[in-house]
Amino acid sequence: xxxxxxxxxxxxxxxxxxxxxxxxxxxxxxxxxxxxxxxxxxxxxxxxxxxxxxxxxxxxxxxxxxxxxxxxxxxxxxxxxxxxxxxxxxxxxxxxxxxxxxxxxxxxxxxxxxxxx
Amino acid sequence: xxxxxxxxxxxxxxxxxxxxxxxxxxxxxxxxxxxxxxxxxxxxxxxxxxxxxxxxxxxxxxxxxxxxxxxxxxxxxxxxxxxxxxxxxxxxxxxxxxxxxxxxxxxxxxxxxx
Numbered sequence: 001x002x003x004x005x006x007x008x009x010x011x012x013x014x015x016x017x018x019x020x021x022x023x024x025x026x027x028x029x030x031x032x033x034x035x036x037x038x039x040x041x042x043x044x045x046x047x048x049x050x051x052x053x054x055x056x057x058x059x060x061x062x063x064x065x066x067x068x069x070x071x072x073x074x075x076x077x078x079x080x081x082x083x084x085x086x087x088x089x090x091x092x093x094x095x096x097x098x099x100x101x102x103x104x105x106x107x108x109x110x111x112x113x114x115x116x117x
Numbered sequence: 118x119x120x121x122x123x124x125x126x127x128x129x130x131x132x133x134x135x136x137x138x139x140x141x142x143x144x145x146x147x148x149x150x151x152x153x154x155x156x157x158x159x160x161x162x163x164x165x166x167x168x169x170x171x172x173x174x175x176x177x178x179x180x181x182x183x184x185x186x187x188x189x190x191x192x193x194x195x196x197x198x199x200x201x202x203x204x205x206x207x208x209x210x211x212x213x214x215x216x217x218x219x220x221x222x223x224x225x226x227x228x229x230x231x
Contacts, residue, residue, distance in 0.1 A: 104165055105150075108159050
C-alpha cells in the first residue's frame with residue numbers, strides 16, 4: 001500500500017518570504033501522479049499543483065513550484081512571496097497510474113501553514 | 118459554473134442510526150469520489166464511481182455504500198453509525214475516471230455522532 005508522509009505538522013513564515021513544505025511517499029509503482037492541495041478553514045480542498053512522475057521537469061504554477069525527486073520519493077512544495085491568503089492546511093497526495101484512477105488519492109496528514117504579517 | 122455541491126452542510130446523528138449524504142458534481146463531470154476526513158488527519162478514500170459504476174473502494178466496512186445516478190450525482194450511505202464515523206465527508210468530481218484527471222472537491226458534510 002502506498003503511504004504519504006508529511007513530517008512538518010506546522011510551519012510559520014513571514015509575509016513575502018519563501019517557505020518549503022516537505023512530502024515523502026512510498027510506492028512500488030513506476031508511474032503515478034502527485035498533488036498538493038490546500039484546505040483553508042472554509043474546508044474546501046483546492047488543487048494547488050500537480051506533477052506526473054514520468055515528467056522530469058518540475059511543475060510550477062505562479063508562486064508555487066515543486067521539487068520532485070523520483071529516486072528519493074520526495075515531493076516538496078515551495079511557496080514564494082508568501083501572502084496572507086496562503087494560510088491553510090496543505091496536503092500532499094498520491095495517485096497511481098495503474099488501475100485507471102480507481103484507487104483514489106492517498107493523502108498525507110497535512111502541514112498547517114501560518115503566515116506572519 | 119457551479120462547483121461541487123454537497124448537502125447537508127452539517128448533520129447530527131446518534132449511534133446506530135443511518136445517514137445519507139448527497140453530492141452534485143461539476144457540470145460535465147462523470148466521476149465522483151468520496152473521502153472521509155477525521156479531525157486532524159488527511160482525507161481517506163472511500164469510493165469512486167464513474168459512469169454509474171463503482172470503480173474503486175477504499176478500506177472501509179460494508180456499512181458504507183454509495184451509488185451514482187444517471188445525472189452523475191451521488192449518494193453516500195452509512196448504516197449502524199459509530200462514534201468513530203464522526204468526520205468531514207468530502208465529495209470530489211472529475212471529468213473522467215483516469216488517474217491524471219484532477220479532482221475538484223466540495224465543501225463537505227460535517228457529520229457528528231452522539
